[in-house]
Amino acid sequence: MEKFTTHTGVGVPLRRSNVDTDQIIPAVYLKRVTRDGFEDGLFSAWRNEPSFVLNNEAYAGGSVLVAGPDFGTGSSREHAVWALQNYGFKAVISPRFADIFRGNSGKSGLVAAQVDEKVVQRLWDHLEENPGATVTVDLESRTVRAGEGVEAIEDSFDIDDYTRWRLLEGLDDIGITLGNEPDIASYELTRPSWKPATIHAG
Amino acid sequence: MGRTLSEKVWDEHVVRSMPGEPDLLFIDLHLIHEVTSPQAFDGLRIAGRTVRRPDLTLATEDHNVPTVDWDKPIADPVSRTQVETLRRNAEEFGVRLHPLGDIEQGIVHVVGPQLGLTQPGMTIVCGDSHTSTHGAFGAIAFGIGTSEVEHVLATQTLMQAKPKTMSVTINGSLPPGVTAKDMVLTLIAHTGTGGGQGYIVEYRGQAIEELSMEARMTVCNMSIEWGAKAGLIAPDQTTFDYIEGRPEAPKGADWDAAVAHWTSLVTDEDAEFDAEIVLDAGTMTPFVTWGTNPGQGVPLGASVPHPEEFEDIQDKVAAEKALQYMALEAGTPMREIKVDTVFVGSCTNGRIEDLRLAAEIIQGHKVDKDTRLLVVPGSVRVRLQAEQEGLDVIFKEAGAEWRGAGCSMCLGMNPDTLAPGERSASTSNRNFEGRQGKGGRTHLVSVPVAAATAIRGTLSSPADLESAVAAG
Ligand code: SF4
Numbered sequence: 001m002e003k004f005t006t007h008t009g010v011g012v013p014l015r016r017s018n019v020d021t022d023q024i025i026p027a028v029y030l031k032r033v034t035r036d037g038f039e040d041g042l043f044s045a046w047r048n049e050p051s052f053v054l055n056n057e058a059y060a061g062g063s064v065l066v067a068g069p070d071f072g073t074g075s076s077r078e079h080a081v082w083a084l085q086n087y088g089f090k091a092v093i094s095p096r097f098a099d100i101f102r103g104n105s106g107k108s109g110l111v112a113a114q115v116d117e118k119v120v121q122r123l124w125d126h127l128e129e130n131p132g133a134t135v136t137v138d139l140e141s142r143t144v145r146a147g148e149g150v151e152a153i154e155d156s157f158d159i160d161d162y163t164r165w166r167l168l169e170g171l172d173d174i175g176i177t178l179g180n181e182p183d184i185a186s187y188e189l190t191r192p193s194w195k196p197a198t199i200h201a202g
Numbered sequence: 203m204g205r206t207l208s209e210k211v212w213d214e215h216v217v218r219s220m221p222g223e224p225d226l227l228f229i230d231l232h233l234i235h236e237v238t239s240p241q242a243f244d245g246l247r248i249a250g251r252t253v254r255r256p257d258l259t260l261a262t263e264d265h266n267v268p269t270v271d272w273d274k275p276i277a278d279p280v281s282r283t284q285v286e287t288l289r290r291n292a293e294e295f296g297v298r299l300h301p302l303g304d305i306e307q308g309i310v311h312v313v314g315p316q317l318g319l320t321q322p323g324m325t326i327v328c329g330d331s332h333t334s335t336h337g338a339f340g341a342i343a344f345g346i347g348t349s350e351v352e353h354v355l356a357t358q359t360l361m362q363a364k365p366k367t368m369s370v371t372i373n374g375s376l377p378p379g380v381t382a383k384d385m386v387l388t389l390i391a392h393t394g395t396g397g398g399q400g401y402i403v404e405y406r407g408q409a410i411e412e413l414s415m416e417a418r419m420t421v422c423n424m425s426i427e428w429g430a431k432a433g434l435i436a437p438d439q440t441t442f443d444y445i446e447g448r449p450e451a452p453k454g455a456d457w458d459a460a461v462a463h464w465t466s467l468v469t470d471e472d473a474e475f476d477a478e479i480v481l482d483a484g485t486m487t488p489f490v491t492w493g494t495n496p497g498q499g500v501p502l503g504a505s506v507p508h509p510e511e512f513e514d515i516q517d518k519v520a521a522e523k524a525l526q527y528m529a530l531e532a533g534t535p536m537r538e539i540k541v542d543t544v545f546v547g548s549c550t551n552g553r554i555e556d557l558r559l560a561a562e563i564i565q566g567h568k569v570d571k572d573t574r575l576l577v578v579p580g581s582v583r584v585r586l587q588a589e590q591e592g593l594d595v596i597f598k599e600a601g602a603e604w605r606g607a608g609c610s611m612c613l614g615m616n617p618d619t620l621a622p623g624e625r626s627a628s629t630s631n632r633n634f635e636g637r638q639g640k641g642g643r644t645h646l647v648s649v650p651v652a653a654a655t656a657i658r659g660t661l662s663s664p665a666d667l668e669s670a671v672a673a674g
Contacts, residue, residue, distance in 0.1 A: 018520055022613075022634040023635060027265075035244075069516060070396045073396075073429065075331050076346060077347070078241075099399065104347035104348075108349060173353055178357060183218045184228070184358065184359055192460075194459050196318070196319050197257040198256075199298055
């Protein structure tokens with residue numbers, strides 16, 4: 001996984017709450033067996049609407065998505081994270097993320113930055129008044145920044161310490177866990193014999 | 203201080219716990235299907251890793267398999283590739299697979315309990331958010347993403363921060379004709395879709411204890427729809443009776459040892475939850491959704507709400523968008539909404555009890571001439587059992603389509619989809635925009651409401667059938 005320290009890119013105001021993973025990428029796009037190429041399916045239903053934000057040239061190259069609360073609810077499909085990344089997003093800002101989506105983001109290197117709902121409102125207003133304006137997501141200082149002067153928006157965001165550390169270091173979870181393999185092996189010795197198995201010896 | 207049920211199960215599975223790090227949890231059972239696993243197996247291959255515990259792993263084909271002509275090659279080439287990829291991966295890595303055509307094939311959350319693999323006190327994960335279903339047995343069960351699937355395949359563990367605990371106590375008894383589905387839809391409308399965020403929830407109280415095992419699965423299944431990490435129910439005699447004698451259940455002395463342990467899996471009297479919700483089952487009625495998330499629901503006897511009724515600005519905007527998508531007028535009585543397709547099936551309501559209940563209501567009636575009724579058993583075993591009981595004949599005589607096992611129209615990944623603008627009453631768990639097919643409009647309902655709706659063509663409960671007979 002690539003290290004993430006700070007990113008500045010065009011902010012995309014997605015004025016919606018409860019953006020579920022079926023909206024991020026509908027099931028019909030999930031049939032691929034690779035991790036790439038999912039950008040076509042991203043928000044596919046909404047992209048048919050001319051007024052949809054990504055159909056506006058100013059936002060089309062966006063890399064920081066600013067969405068309403070309960071982003072990423074629903075299905076566990078990590079394809080939702082891949083679709084956002086395949087399109088070019090590096091970070092999503094929202095007042096509240098669904099657990100599985102947040103977990104998937106952390107594993108794949110997409111920053112899910114949780115901010116106060118007021119910050120999202122201000123970012124929406126700023127990005128709509130200044131289409132194509134950039135937003136900075138600074139993982140080292142845990143802050144989001146946009147605008148300048150009196151209009152400047154700067155606030156802290158929440159992300160758990162462990163995920164932040166892994167993203168900053170670009171570490172792979174499986175490698176970390178396998179480093180503790182003896183713990184797993186000794187745990188396995190303590191499991192009761194009546195626990196079920198799917199394959200039976202002999 | 204005492205511990206809650208979920209804390210007990212959690213503590214029993216901690217492999218390693220360090221301050222400032224998530225716990226490393228051992229996983230007792232890892233379920234796999236064709237959609238969220240290919241990239242995980244690929245990851246293993248690239249890193250030269252193996253599956254650590256194939257004996258704790260089970261794969262089945264469910265999400266994108268066809269429910270007709272299942273003995274023929276899958277027509278859609280992309281779906282076929284995905285299913286074939288699972289078959290190749292299962293073979294290469296030594297994972298037990300129940301493919302299309304196998305007698306144990308079916309929706310992953312129907313198959314686990316049916317085989318007796320789902321047992322109290324376990325940790326169960328699957329690359330599918332409705333893994334929470336298995337919590338009905340007193341297991342900690344939750345959905346994971348593909349990176350985590352790869353992590354479990356390689357290590358049989360997962361890194362997880364310990365969630366907070368919540369109790370949902372449902373007192374009293376459900377009135378006749380009101381089901382577990384109505385109970386959970388009522389709960390979600392009460393909490394909103396984010397209400398369970400960050401919690402493992404324990405469902406308890408008289409109304410929960412009175413539910414059958416299959417009805418408990420319906421409740422736990424929808425935990426994720428209000429944002430909960432997992433939902434579970436303390437195991438009791440109902441649980442033990444359901445498991446005993448199943449193919450993978452413990453036997454002889456193992457059974458006694460298992461039951462002795464399972465009996466200890468209850469929340470201690472002096473344990474404290476981080477949050478509590480109390481509801482009364484006695485006041486619940488058939489409940490249906492009007493919007494595009496499972497929290498947007500009302501009693502069947504009510505009307506489509508007006509966006510102005512919502513205090514929160516986000517809720518107001520969401521309601522406006524939902525009504526527009528659903529093509530509904532505020533104030534319309536729910537009972538007047540005409541439905542094109544009724545879907546009975548899914549991991550929420552595709553088990554044998556659900557089909558029995560649907561057949562009981564439909565028997566002697568015909569499906570409305572402008573409505574299509576699709577009945578899709580959750581597994582091959584459920585289908586065969588239903589056929590043995592003659593339920594398929596009841597459905598077919600009424601004019602319904604009787605299908606093979608799979609997820610089917612729950613998510614419209616296989617050919618069973620709604621056409622744009624089509625409206626469904628569905629016993630599944632998600633009414634998101636386009637979930638059942640692009641432009642499709644979904645109302646989530648219980649099995650009795652689905653059956654009565656199929657007969658009348660508008661959202662209805664079985665009581666409406668009786669009053670129609672009495673009047674006519
Ligand atoms: S039936 Fe629906 S909810 Fe259940 S596993 Fe299949 S797609 Fe998911």
